[in-house]
């Protein structure tokens with residue numbers, strides 16, 4: 001099937017979509033957004049520096065119609081989410097977001113009810129649009145680069161005035177082998193420093209639940225879960241996190257979850273491999289000390 | 296100025312996985328119903344904007360007659376009225392089509408706010424479809440909104456930070472959660488007052504479904520394998536945890 005990837009220039013995201021595209025075609029085409037060379041080997045490539053989705057709907061719709069693409073792949077991201085709905089309406093095309101598995105004959109899975117159930121859909125017409133949840137498909141290692149022609153974008157509907165990238169030290173959450181996450185049970189922002197100390201010793205990163213983000217204790221960029229980051233570390237420490245299904249949706253592919261919660265009934269223990277029922281203030285400092293001594 | 300906020304009533308999204316049950320491929324009807332979590336963030340954002348700009352605010356929902364009692368919470372938070380389009384479809388294009396009907400019925404809407412995701416279908420796609428149907432700009436993951444002259448200035452919360460965007464004309468914004476839009480708890484007086492606010496009901500249309508066939512809905516099996524580590528002696532507990540993690544080669 002004639003397949004188009006639409007993605008920002010990002011090795012991992014393009015790599016994951018490349019893996020997915022192999023289920024539909026030999027070599028996909030790409031619309032790559034942002035500056036820099038396009039990694040990987042594509043049939044044809046278009047590129048634009050514009051990354052605001054509202055300004056890309058018209059040119060991308062035209063390109064899909066002109067070239068007759070049958071499957072359009074994006075990842076779940078600001079860009080993919082910004083494009084999925086408008087492109088679906090503009091093309092009268094079926095759209096499925098947050099796809100986690102793809103089966104033969106255009107059957108795909110996506111979670112609903114915060115991951116408590118999985119819906120299977122069969123896509124019955126082309127073109128069709130899919131946004132793929134991160135961390136569900138191994139990224140293909142991309143070799144070489146593909147030269148591109150410009151994607152003409154025309155008038156801007158929405159103007160990008162400025163962009164602030166948060167400076168985070170250490171390993172990005174998505175790549176971390178160890179994540180220490182705090183929830184509303186942390187009680188106050190200062191105590192997040194305890195988690196940072198522990199994460200640093202383990203060469204890991206600090207995450208948060210929506211509960212902690214809502215309290216203002218952690219930046220929204222640290223949120224893990226279905227509407228935050230999807231992560232897949234070797235070890236995920238959930239400290240003072242109840243384990244709501246929407247949070248667990250973000251750690252489904254973690255190898256080992258450790259729950260530290262004072263409530264033995266907390267749902268996190270239904271997902272955890274190891275559980276400690278206690279006030280985290282008694283455990284985390286000792287754990288940090290023991291890790292330090294272990295090194 | 297007239298702000299519309301889209302709100303959907305959904306089955307209790309806090310039910311833990313272990314207790315979750317389906318009937319006819321949807322959450323069991325025994326679960327209580329409530330307004331979507333992100334929709335409440337959108338209403339809170341709308342009310343703050345209404346108060347700053349002296350606008351009016353209308354809630355729009357596509358759903359059941361019986362949803363009105365749950366939507367009243369949004370009215371009690373500060374909306375002026377409610378438009379319910381009656382229907383039962385879960386198809387995102389059909390839902391958007393019905394909401395468009397409500398927007399056209401109101402006639403003078405300047406800005407539309409929605410939740411980032413509904414708390415049942417979890418897909419984040421209805422607002423973008425609606426925007427395209429209305430010829431409006433769609434901006435997802437918005438945290439902050441300001442109105443300046445004839446422009447909207449909005450902050451989009453991305454995975455890596457924050458973007459400041461500007462546009463004029465009609466826009467559909469999906470709202471994400473930030474500490475500043477944690478939904479207010481309506482006062483008792485407001486809850487009573489909400490019962491007197493107008494509710495407009497429109498008949499829905501069931502056309503324009505997407506070319507998707509729903510094959511099955513299933514609950515994934517969860518195997519609980521938690522090994523509880525005795526925390527009586529915290530020093531012992533952390534040593535046990537570390538040695539178990541090392542034994543099983545996780546760290």
Ligand SMILES: Cc1cc2nc3c(=O)[nH]c(=O)nc-3n(C[C@H](O)[C@H](O)[C@H](O)COP(=O)(O)OP(=O)(O)OC[C@H]3O[C@@H](n4cnc5c(N)ncnc54)[C@H](O)[C@@H]3O)c2cc1C
Nearest residue numbers: 183184185209210211225226227228240242246247262280
């Ligand atoms: C559509 C949708 C999307 C969502 N997306 C996300 C998402 O991406 N990420 C996310 O996290 N949530 C998400 N949520 C919200 C989710 O449903 C929960 O509300 C949220 O995860 C709760 O955060 P929490 O566990 O920190 O807080 P709480 O549920 O309040 O839990 C706090 C926990 O801390 C424990 N505790 C308290 N004190 C201590 C102590 N001293 N020591 C140890 N333990 C203690 C308590 O026992 C409790 O279990 C979403 C919801 C919806 C509807």
Ligand SMILES: Nc1ncnc2c1ncn2[C@@H]1O[C@H](COP(=O)(O)O)[C@@H](O)[C@H]1O
Nearest residue numbers: 301302357409410412413418419420421
């Ligand atoms: N039936 C509905 N009635 C009103 N608003 C809705 C409805 N369905 C979706 N929405 C809005 O669109 C947002 C995203 O929904 P969804 O695309 O289903 O995740 C929700 O948070 C609501 O604000």
